[in-house]
Amino acid sequence: MDLTILFSPIDESLYAGLGAPSSFFRSIHAFTEKMPDYRGAHIAIFGIKEERGSHNNKGTASGPDEIRKKLYHLKKGLGAYRIVDLGNLNIGHDVSESYVRVSEVCRMLLEHNVLPIIIGGSHDLDYGQYCAYETMEKLVSLLNIDAYLDLEEKSESPENRHHIHKILLHEPNYLFSYTHLAYQSYLIDPQSVSILEKLYFEAFRVGQIRTNIQEIEPVVRNADMVAFDITAIRSADAPGNANAQPFGLTGEEACQICWYAGLNEKLSSIGFYEYNPSYDDAHKKTASVIATMIWYFIEGYYNRKNEQNFKSNDFMKYSVSMPVEPEVISFYKSKFSEKWWMEIPYQNGKEKYSRNSIVPCSYSDYQTAVKGEVPDRYISTLAKLL
Numbered sequence: 277m278d279l280t281i282l283f284s285p286i287d288e289s290l291y292a293g294l295g296a297p298s299s300f301f302r303s304i305h306a307f308t309e310k311m312p313d314y315r316g317a318h319i320a321i322f323g324i325k326e327e328r329g330s331h332n333n334k335g336t337a338s339g340p341d342e343i344r345k346k347l348y349h350l351k352k353g354l355g356a357y358r359i360v361d362l363g364n365l366n367i368g369h370d371v372s373e374s375y376v377r378v379s380e381v382c383r384m385l386l387e388h389n390v391l392p393i394i395i396g397g398s399h400d401l402d403y404g405q406y407c408a409y410e411t412m413e414k415l416v417s418l419l420n421i422d423a424y425l426d427l428e429e430k431s432e433s434p435e436n437r438h439h440i441h442k443i444l445l446h447e448p449n450y451l452f453s454y455t456h457l458a459y460q461s462y463l464i465d466p467q468s469v470s471i472l473e474k475l476y477f478e479a480f481r482v483g484q485i486r487t488n489i490q491e492i493e494p495v496v497r498n499a500d501m502v503a504f505d506i507t508a509i510r511s512a513d514a515p516g517n518a519n520a521q522p523f524g525l526t527g528e529e530a531c532q533i534c535w536y537a538g539l540n541e542k543l544s545s546i547g548f549y550e551y552n553p554s555y556d557d558a559h560k561k562t563a564s565v566i567a568t569m570i571w572y573f574i575e576g577y578y579n580r581k582n583e584q585n586f587k588s589n590d591f592m593k594y595s596v597s598m599p600v601e602p603e604v605i606s607f608y609k610s611k612f613s614e615k616w617w618m619e620i621p622y623q624n625g626k627e628k629y630s631r632n633s634i635v636p637c638s639y640s641d642y643q644t645a646v647k648g649e650v651p652d653r654y655i656s657t658l659a660k661l662l
Contacts (some may be wrong), residue, residue: 329435355490355578415452419499516562521632
């Protein structure tokens, strides 16, 4: 497919004067005069200036280019970059068509093993990101990072307030797990959290993350796709949003999560949404934070360890005898990264669950099993595999 007809090139003002070979911009291939060939690339960045799904955060259409201004000025990180910037995806005649366009571009990239980094635009664009997996013939784990749960009914709210509800009800259903990070209790209906728990999905408050952010790493490591709404970041660090809150993740914590996401070998797409330059400060602080988050994600990507073959000598296997069902829980520990995984059995005839039967976990899950208790992560995953 000729992507040139779907995208608009990057305005020269965004990269003018960037002559230093060490700059991020000079280390990638961007759509300036000619569309770069995405085939063979590791990562493809593209923006979408779609804001019609937003109710009170109009202005997000200007977000992608403001983020680029900051990202292009950063220095190239480690690794042999094979990154393209496809420019900005042209929006559809309505928001539904924009979802389709996001889906089609992401699907095409995924089929060529190219990881899309989407710069929005309103958060509901993650519906298009999710739909890209429909033909992949695999179950998908979605990680959503947002101060709000966005589970409202369609008739009562704009698109960016019910898009998660829309994903949960999407047919055909290929969603294996849904995890929500950084919600703020005073902004959401408690019944929404109860709904997620009944579906054996997980939701973590900001306070839970801050207590021990290392315990969030296995959660991030389990995701196939990430949708990051910058509303989750506190207004002191990211004021560029109509819904910015005084409390939330710090910029450093957001970068840490993006680093974890980049390291995740399962993860195949990520989107950054709801940045509104009209609410940002004079120095465009929020754009700088998001650009740095993207930089850390890419840095994590180029530090992946290819830890997927659990039968290799690169792993130590620990079998823990239990006083209750199950009789044994098997754990795997990487000799290189010292990360942990836990094996959960699935029933014969349900081979579609095979790629989700060994789940990321933490050392504390292993310690829980040694004490004779079944880890919560084991119970919730087993419920999804039955």
